[in-house]
Amino acid sequence: xxxxxxxxxxxxxxxxxxxxxxxxxxxxxxxxxxxxxxxxxxxxxxxxxxxxxxxxxxxxxxxxxxxxxxxxxxxxxxxxxxxxxxxxxxxxxxxxxxxxxxxxxxxxxxxxxxxxxxxxxxxxxxxxxxxxxxxxxxxxxxxxxxxxxxxxxxxxxxxxxxxxxxxxxxxxxxxxxxxxxxxxxxxxxxxxxxxxxxxxxxxxxxxxxxxxxxxxxxxxxxxxxxxxxxxxxxxxxxxxxxxxxxxxxxxxxxxxxxxxxxxxxxxxxxxxxxxxxxxxxxxxxxxxxxxxxxxxxxxxxxxxxxxxxxxxxxxxxxxxxxxxxxxxxxxxxxx
Amino acid sequence: xxxxxxxxxxxxxxxxxxxxxxxxxxxxxxxxxxxxxxxxxxxxxxxxxxxxxxxxxxxxxxxxxxxxxxxxxxxxxxxxxxxxxxxxxxxxxxxxxxxxxxxxxxxxxxxxxxxxxxxxxxxxxxxxxxxxxxxxxxxxxxxxxxxxxxxxxxxxxxxxxxxxxxxxxxxxxxxxxxxxxxxxxxxxxxxxxxxxxxxxxxxxxxxxxxxxxxxxxxxxxxxxxxxxxxxxxxxxxxxxxxxxxxxxxxxxxxxxxxxxxxxxxxxxxxxxxxxxxxxxxxxxxxxxxxxxxxxxxxxxxxxxxxxxxxxxxxxxxxxxxxxxxxxxxxxxxxx
Numbered sequence: 001x002x003x004x005x006x007x008x009x010x011x012x013x014x015x016x017x018x019x020x021x022x023x024x025x026x027x028x029x030x031x032x033x034x035x036x037x038x039x040x041x042x043x044x045x046x047x048x049x050x051x052x053x054x055x056x057x058x059x060x061x062x063x064x065x066x067x068x069x070x071x072x073x074x075x076x077x078x079x080x081x082x083x084x085x086x087x088x089x090x091x092x093x094x095x096x097x098x099x100x101x102x103x104x105x106x107x108x109x110x111x112x113x114x115x116x117x118x119x120x121x122x123x124x125x126x127x128x129x130x131x132x133x134x135x136x137x138x139x140x141x142x143x144x145x146x147x148x149x150x151x152x153x154x155x156x157x158x159x160x161x162x163x164x165x166x167x168x169x170x171x172x173x174x175x176x177x178x179x180x181x182x183x184x185x186x187x188x189x190x191x192x193x194x195x196x197x198x199x200x201x202x203x204x205x206x207x208x209x210x211x212x213x214x215x216x217x218x219x220x221x222x223x224x225x226x227x228x229x230x231x232x233x234x235x236x237x238x239x240x241x242x243x244x245x246x247x248x249x250x251x252x253x254x255x256x257x258x259x260x261x262x263x264x265x266x267x268x269x270x271x272x273x274x275x276x277x278x279x280x281x282x283x284x285x286x287x288x289x290x291x292x293x294x295x296x297x298x299x300x301x302x303x304x305x306x307x308x309x310x311x312x313x314x315x316x317x318x319x320x321x322x323x324x325x326x327x328x329x330x331x332x333x334x335x
Numbered sequence: 336x337x338x339x340x341x342x343x344x345x346x347x348x349x350x351x352x353x354x355x356x357x358x359x360x361x362x363x364x365x366x367x368x369x370x371x372x373x374x375x376x377x378x379x380x381x382x383x384x385x386x387x388x389x390x391x392x393x394x395x396x397x398x399x400x401x402x403x404x405x406x407x408x409x410x411x412x413x414x415x416x417x418x419x420x421x422x423x424x425x426x427x428x429x430x431x432x433x434x435x436x437x438x439x440x441x442x443x444x445x446x447x448x449x450x451x452x453x454x455x456x457x458x459x460x461x462x463x464x465x466x467x468x469x470x471x472x473x474x475x476x477x478x479x480x481x482x483x484x485x486x487x488x489x490x491x492x493x494x495x496x497x498x499x500x501x502x503x504x505x506x507x508x509x510x511x512x513x514x515x516x517x518x519x520x521x522x523x524x525x526x527x528x529x530x531x532x533x534x535x536x537x538x539x540x541x542x543x544x545x546x547x548x549x550x551x552x553x554x555x556x557x558x559x560x561x562x563x564x565x566x567x568x569x570x571x572x573x574x575x576x577x578x579x580x581x582x583x584x585x586x587x588x589x590x591x592x593x594x595x596x597x598x599x600x601x602x603x604x605x606x607x608x609x610x611x612x613x614x615x616x617x618x619x620x621x622x623x624x625x626x627x628x629x630x631x632x633x634x635x636x637x638x639x640x641x642x643x644x645x646x647x648x649x650x651x652x653x654x655x656x657x658x659x660x661x662x663x664x665x666x667x668x669x670x
Contacts, residue, residue, distance in 0.1 A: 093447040123483045130480070
């Protein structure tokens, strides 16, 4: 036997490493209890894949502040389970037929099963989060649950906005902060808490998370209109067809003069036009108003804010770089 | 001023006292955060009233083991909030138009609002439960959440049973144990935990709770068929019309010979008959098979088991009596 085959002591714990550990543990955390009709949809939902961004960020933050990733694993699984619970219930509310090119739970089973297995997935996420160190349990759960409540508030605002035509950019940002950014921020902060980071560092990593969370959502808004269908897996302009209030639409309405504004509103309410035509015409208006450039500028600002906060954080430089590189990678994503 | 007007030091803390304290605190615990569309349905649901049995039992158990009811109040509110969350989602799944003679949340608002405000109510219940003493938080939350998961399992089994014609009495009892009894048992045990009761006493009070929980559900089954509509506020025979597998129906199928069994099955699947006729005919069969007597016997057995366990518990006799009297009162209820 050759000595060179000995296993090295240290391993680079980067996004790939964390993601593999998460995938290994996620389905195991649900288990195979009965009745099968309750547990199978939970496992199905978690097996649809995804970037596992929240748990990866939690583990990276934990690592950066000197934590032990194995101890932080239940918390990482918990945020991913919670995120999937929100997707499961959101899909019912949005009547979405597919997710990641597969049937949604309420389509594959039915709405009742989707409601109930969502509820159970949420229960399991809190149970999982509760497995953390006893001394930190209270604070971790409070942050997790208060963030969960904000996610519900954000989802309700999003639904309210569907019925309104006067949503301001400020209101929109508040909504995506609640619906999307807060959970990303909480994931990073929980990672920090479990590594005994100071309250100041926790505040900073939370602010970092809020900024990248908003940037990611604005990037999603942009991909919906300007992304490559083959890469995103979603129909280009889907948000326009669903009359969703996104950064692009709200910014366009804000920039437009009265005549342009009328044109946008007519286009949105027009039910005769072919979808492709509707999207093409809207894109023309967006181009005239340079909405894409405004969105890109805004996204860059949020990332820039995030990275300024990250700079201030006193942590292992090499591990900070792993987090920065991961977020930079997500910034350039086309899917 | 007369001396006899001085306020006494002690107060009888009985069901009425606890219930008043619960009512005083329940809506306050939800608060008036925004968006209103999320919080108003939660407050509405909690304001529909009810017996508040779970929190009353929690506080009585806590008192019996020498606890302080004010310290146990958040846990009491938590179980009531959780119970209302399950009702809110169950009403969507059952497409129930009314609850306590008022519109259900999904009728008054819509399904999406009912799903989401239910989710938020659940989040708030766990937050409230987490307010308990730090030393006990881990164990209390584990019991609460594991019980919550069992409630979901019970609800799924109940839905599975709707599609089956061969549900055994044993399966039915397992289902109601999960769907109903486990949360009552957990409420009592949490009250005991917060009062530092021993593991043995906790086990006993949990067993007491499971037995009364099953008895209450069987009593509900009986009231559905034999109760007074004016008192129950529900249509007599509603379970039969909904083809629900209840103790009565399962017992009837078990007792019946082949010809009776065929008669029951035909009656259930008959969509031509007027509801009143269908119920009357089913009642005739039940009478011939003495199903009511069997149910009463079974209910008495569960209560008797419960009271035997209660006898074993080493606690203040006067307060044990308050708990026993309360349960006896619920046993005779006609609504």
